[in-house]
Amino acid sequence: MAATGLFLCFFLVIHLLGNLQLLLPEAEARAQFNWYSHLLSGNILIKIISYVLYLSLIGHAVYALLITLKNNKANGQKYAYDKRGSVSTWNSRNMGILGAIILIFLVIHFKDYWYEYKFGGLPLDGKGNKDLYAIVISSFQQGWYIIIYEISFLALGFHLLHGFFSATRTIGLYHPKYAKAVRVFGWIYSLLITLGFMLIPLYIYFNLNL
Template structure:
């Protein structure tokens, strides 16, 4: 039982760390949207075409899809095992007081993120792969126009921002949990892990949240 749970947690940690790495790359790509409009269109569409056409990138994308699916499945398995193990309640069980809010609500946070991913893949990935997008001046599919159009809609911005707030809480707990699973959360340098976790989470969360807000207030007239 304990060995199985540890295996699940190791898979969660490995897939989670890969997804953390992917988020850095994804954010760096999205930062191109902050360039002047003409340059942003050319650069972002070139970047999107590179991601879809390079064989190495395709292999990484398959790893990404498997990581997303594996992370979600093993999260459900761990939750199920924990619920089974803790089937009986104890009067003096004070674990809820000791644990953080995000650790107690990972299921809710994960559900919000999953719904966002479905919308995100439908609006961008599916449209790019299977839709009929116009081409830009360089002959690349004009995904830039689709992204800018979605970020001009207030309701979409609200969903996007709330989803990344949920992701921020999820990342913070996941970062610390993965470090413990991998044996990196040693008392001597626990403060380093905490600092890295907070810095990473804040940069990723606010980095993604800033882009649509900037576009909404600066490019609405375009």
């Protein structure tokens, strides 16, 4: 669980850096983003990493389900007097709900972008690359889509915050000597990833509709 989670944390950094190209002026953003998408789909090394990504996503979800079932079985009946809320954070007690929201979003995300890029009849841009930029911009002009997107990344932010701390403890990095540094890094990482992804659709929507 920790290994797949930390790999996905690393992937989110790369994914965000690639998506930040969408904030460039339109002509430059279209050319660079489509070139970047073509590079990711055509490079053998990137393809291998993408398979690792798919396996990590599936593995992370399956492990989460198994852990949840195991915990439910171990806990048995609910406590008559339950004060876990006073000693644990809300997101740590609701990782299953947060994960479910993220999983639903991933299905939508893969269907709208990955599936369309791989199997849809996308037009080509001026440089002969599939025009994924056009689909992204079109989806980010729909208010309902942005609401789903923002809620999903809020869920991801809370999920990351607890998941990062939990994973570092699992692999032995959460030592008292540098526990504070790990906690600060986790907060900074989670905020940057969450706010970075949430900024992009809002910027595109208001930039094109005002």
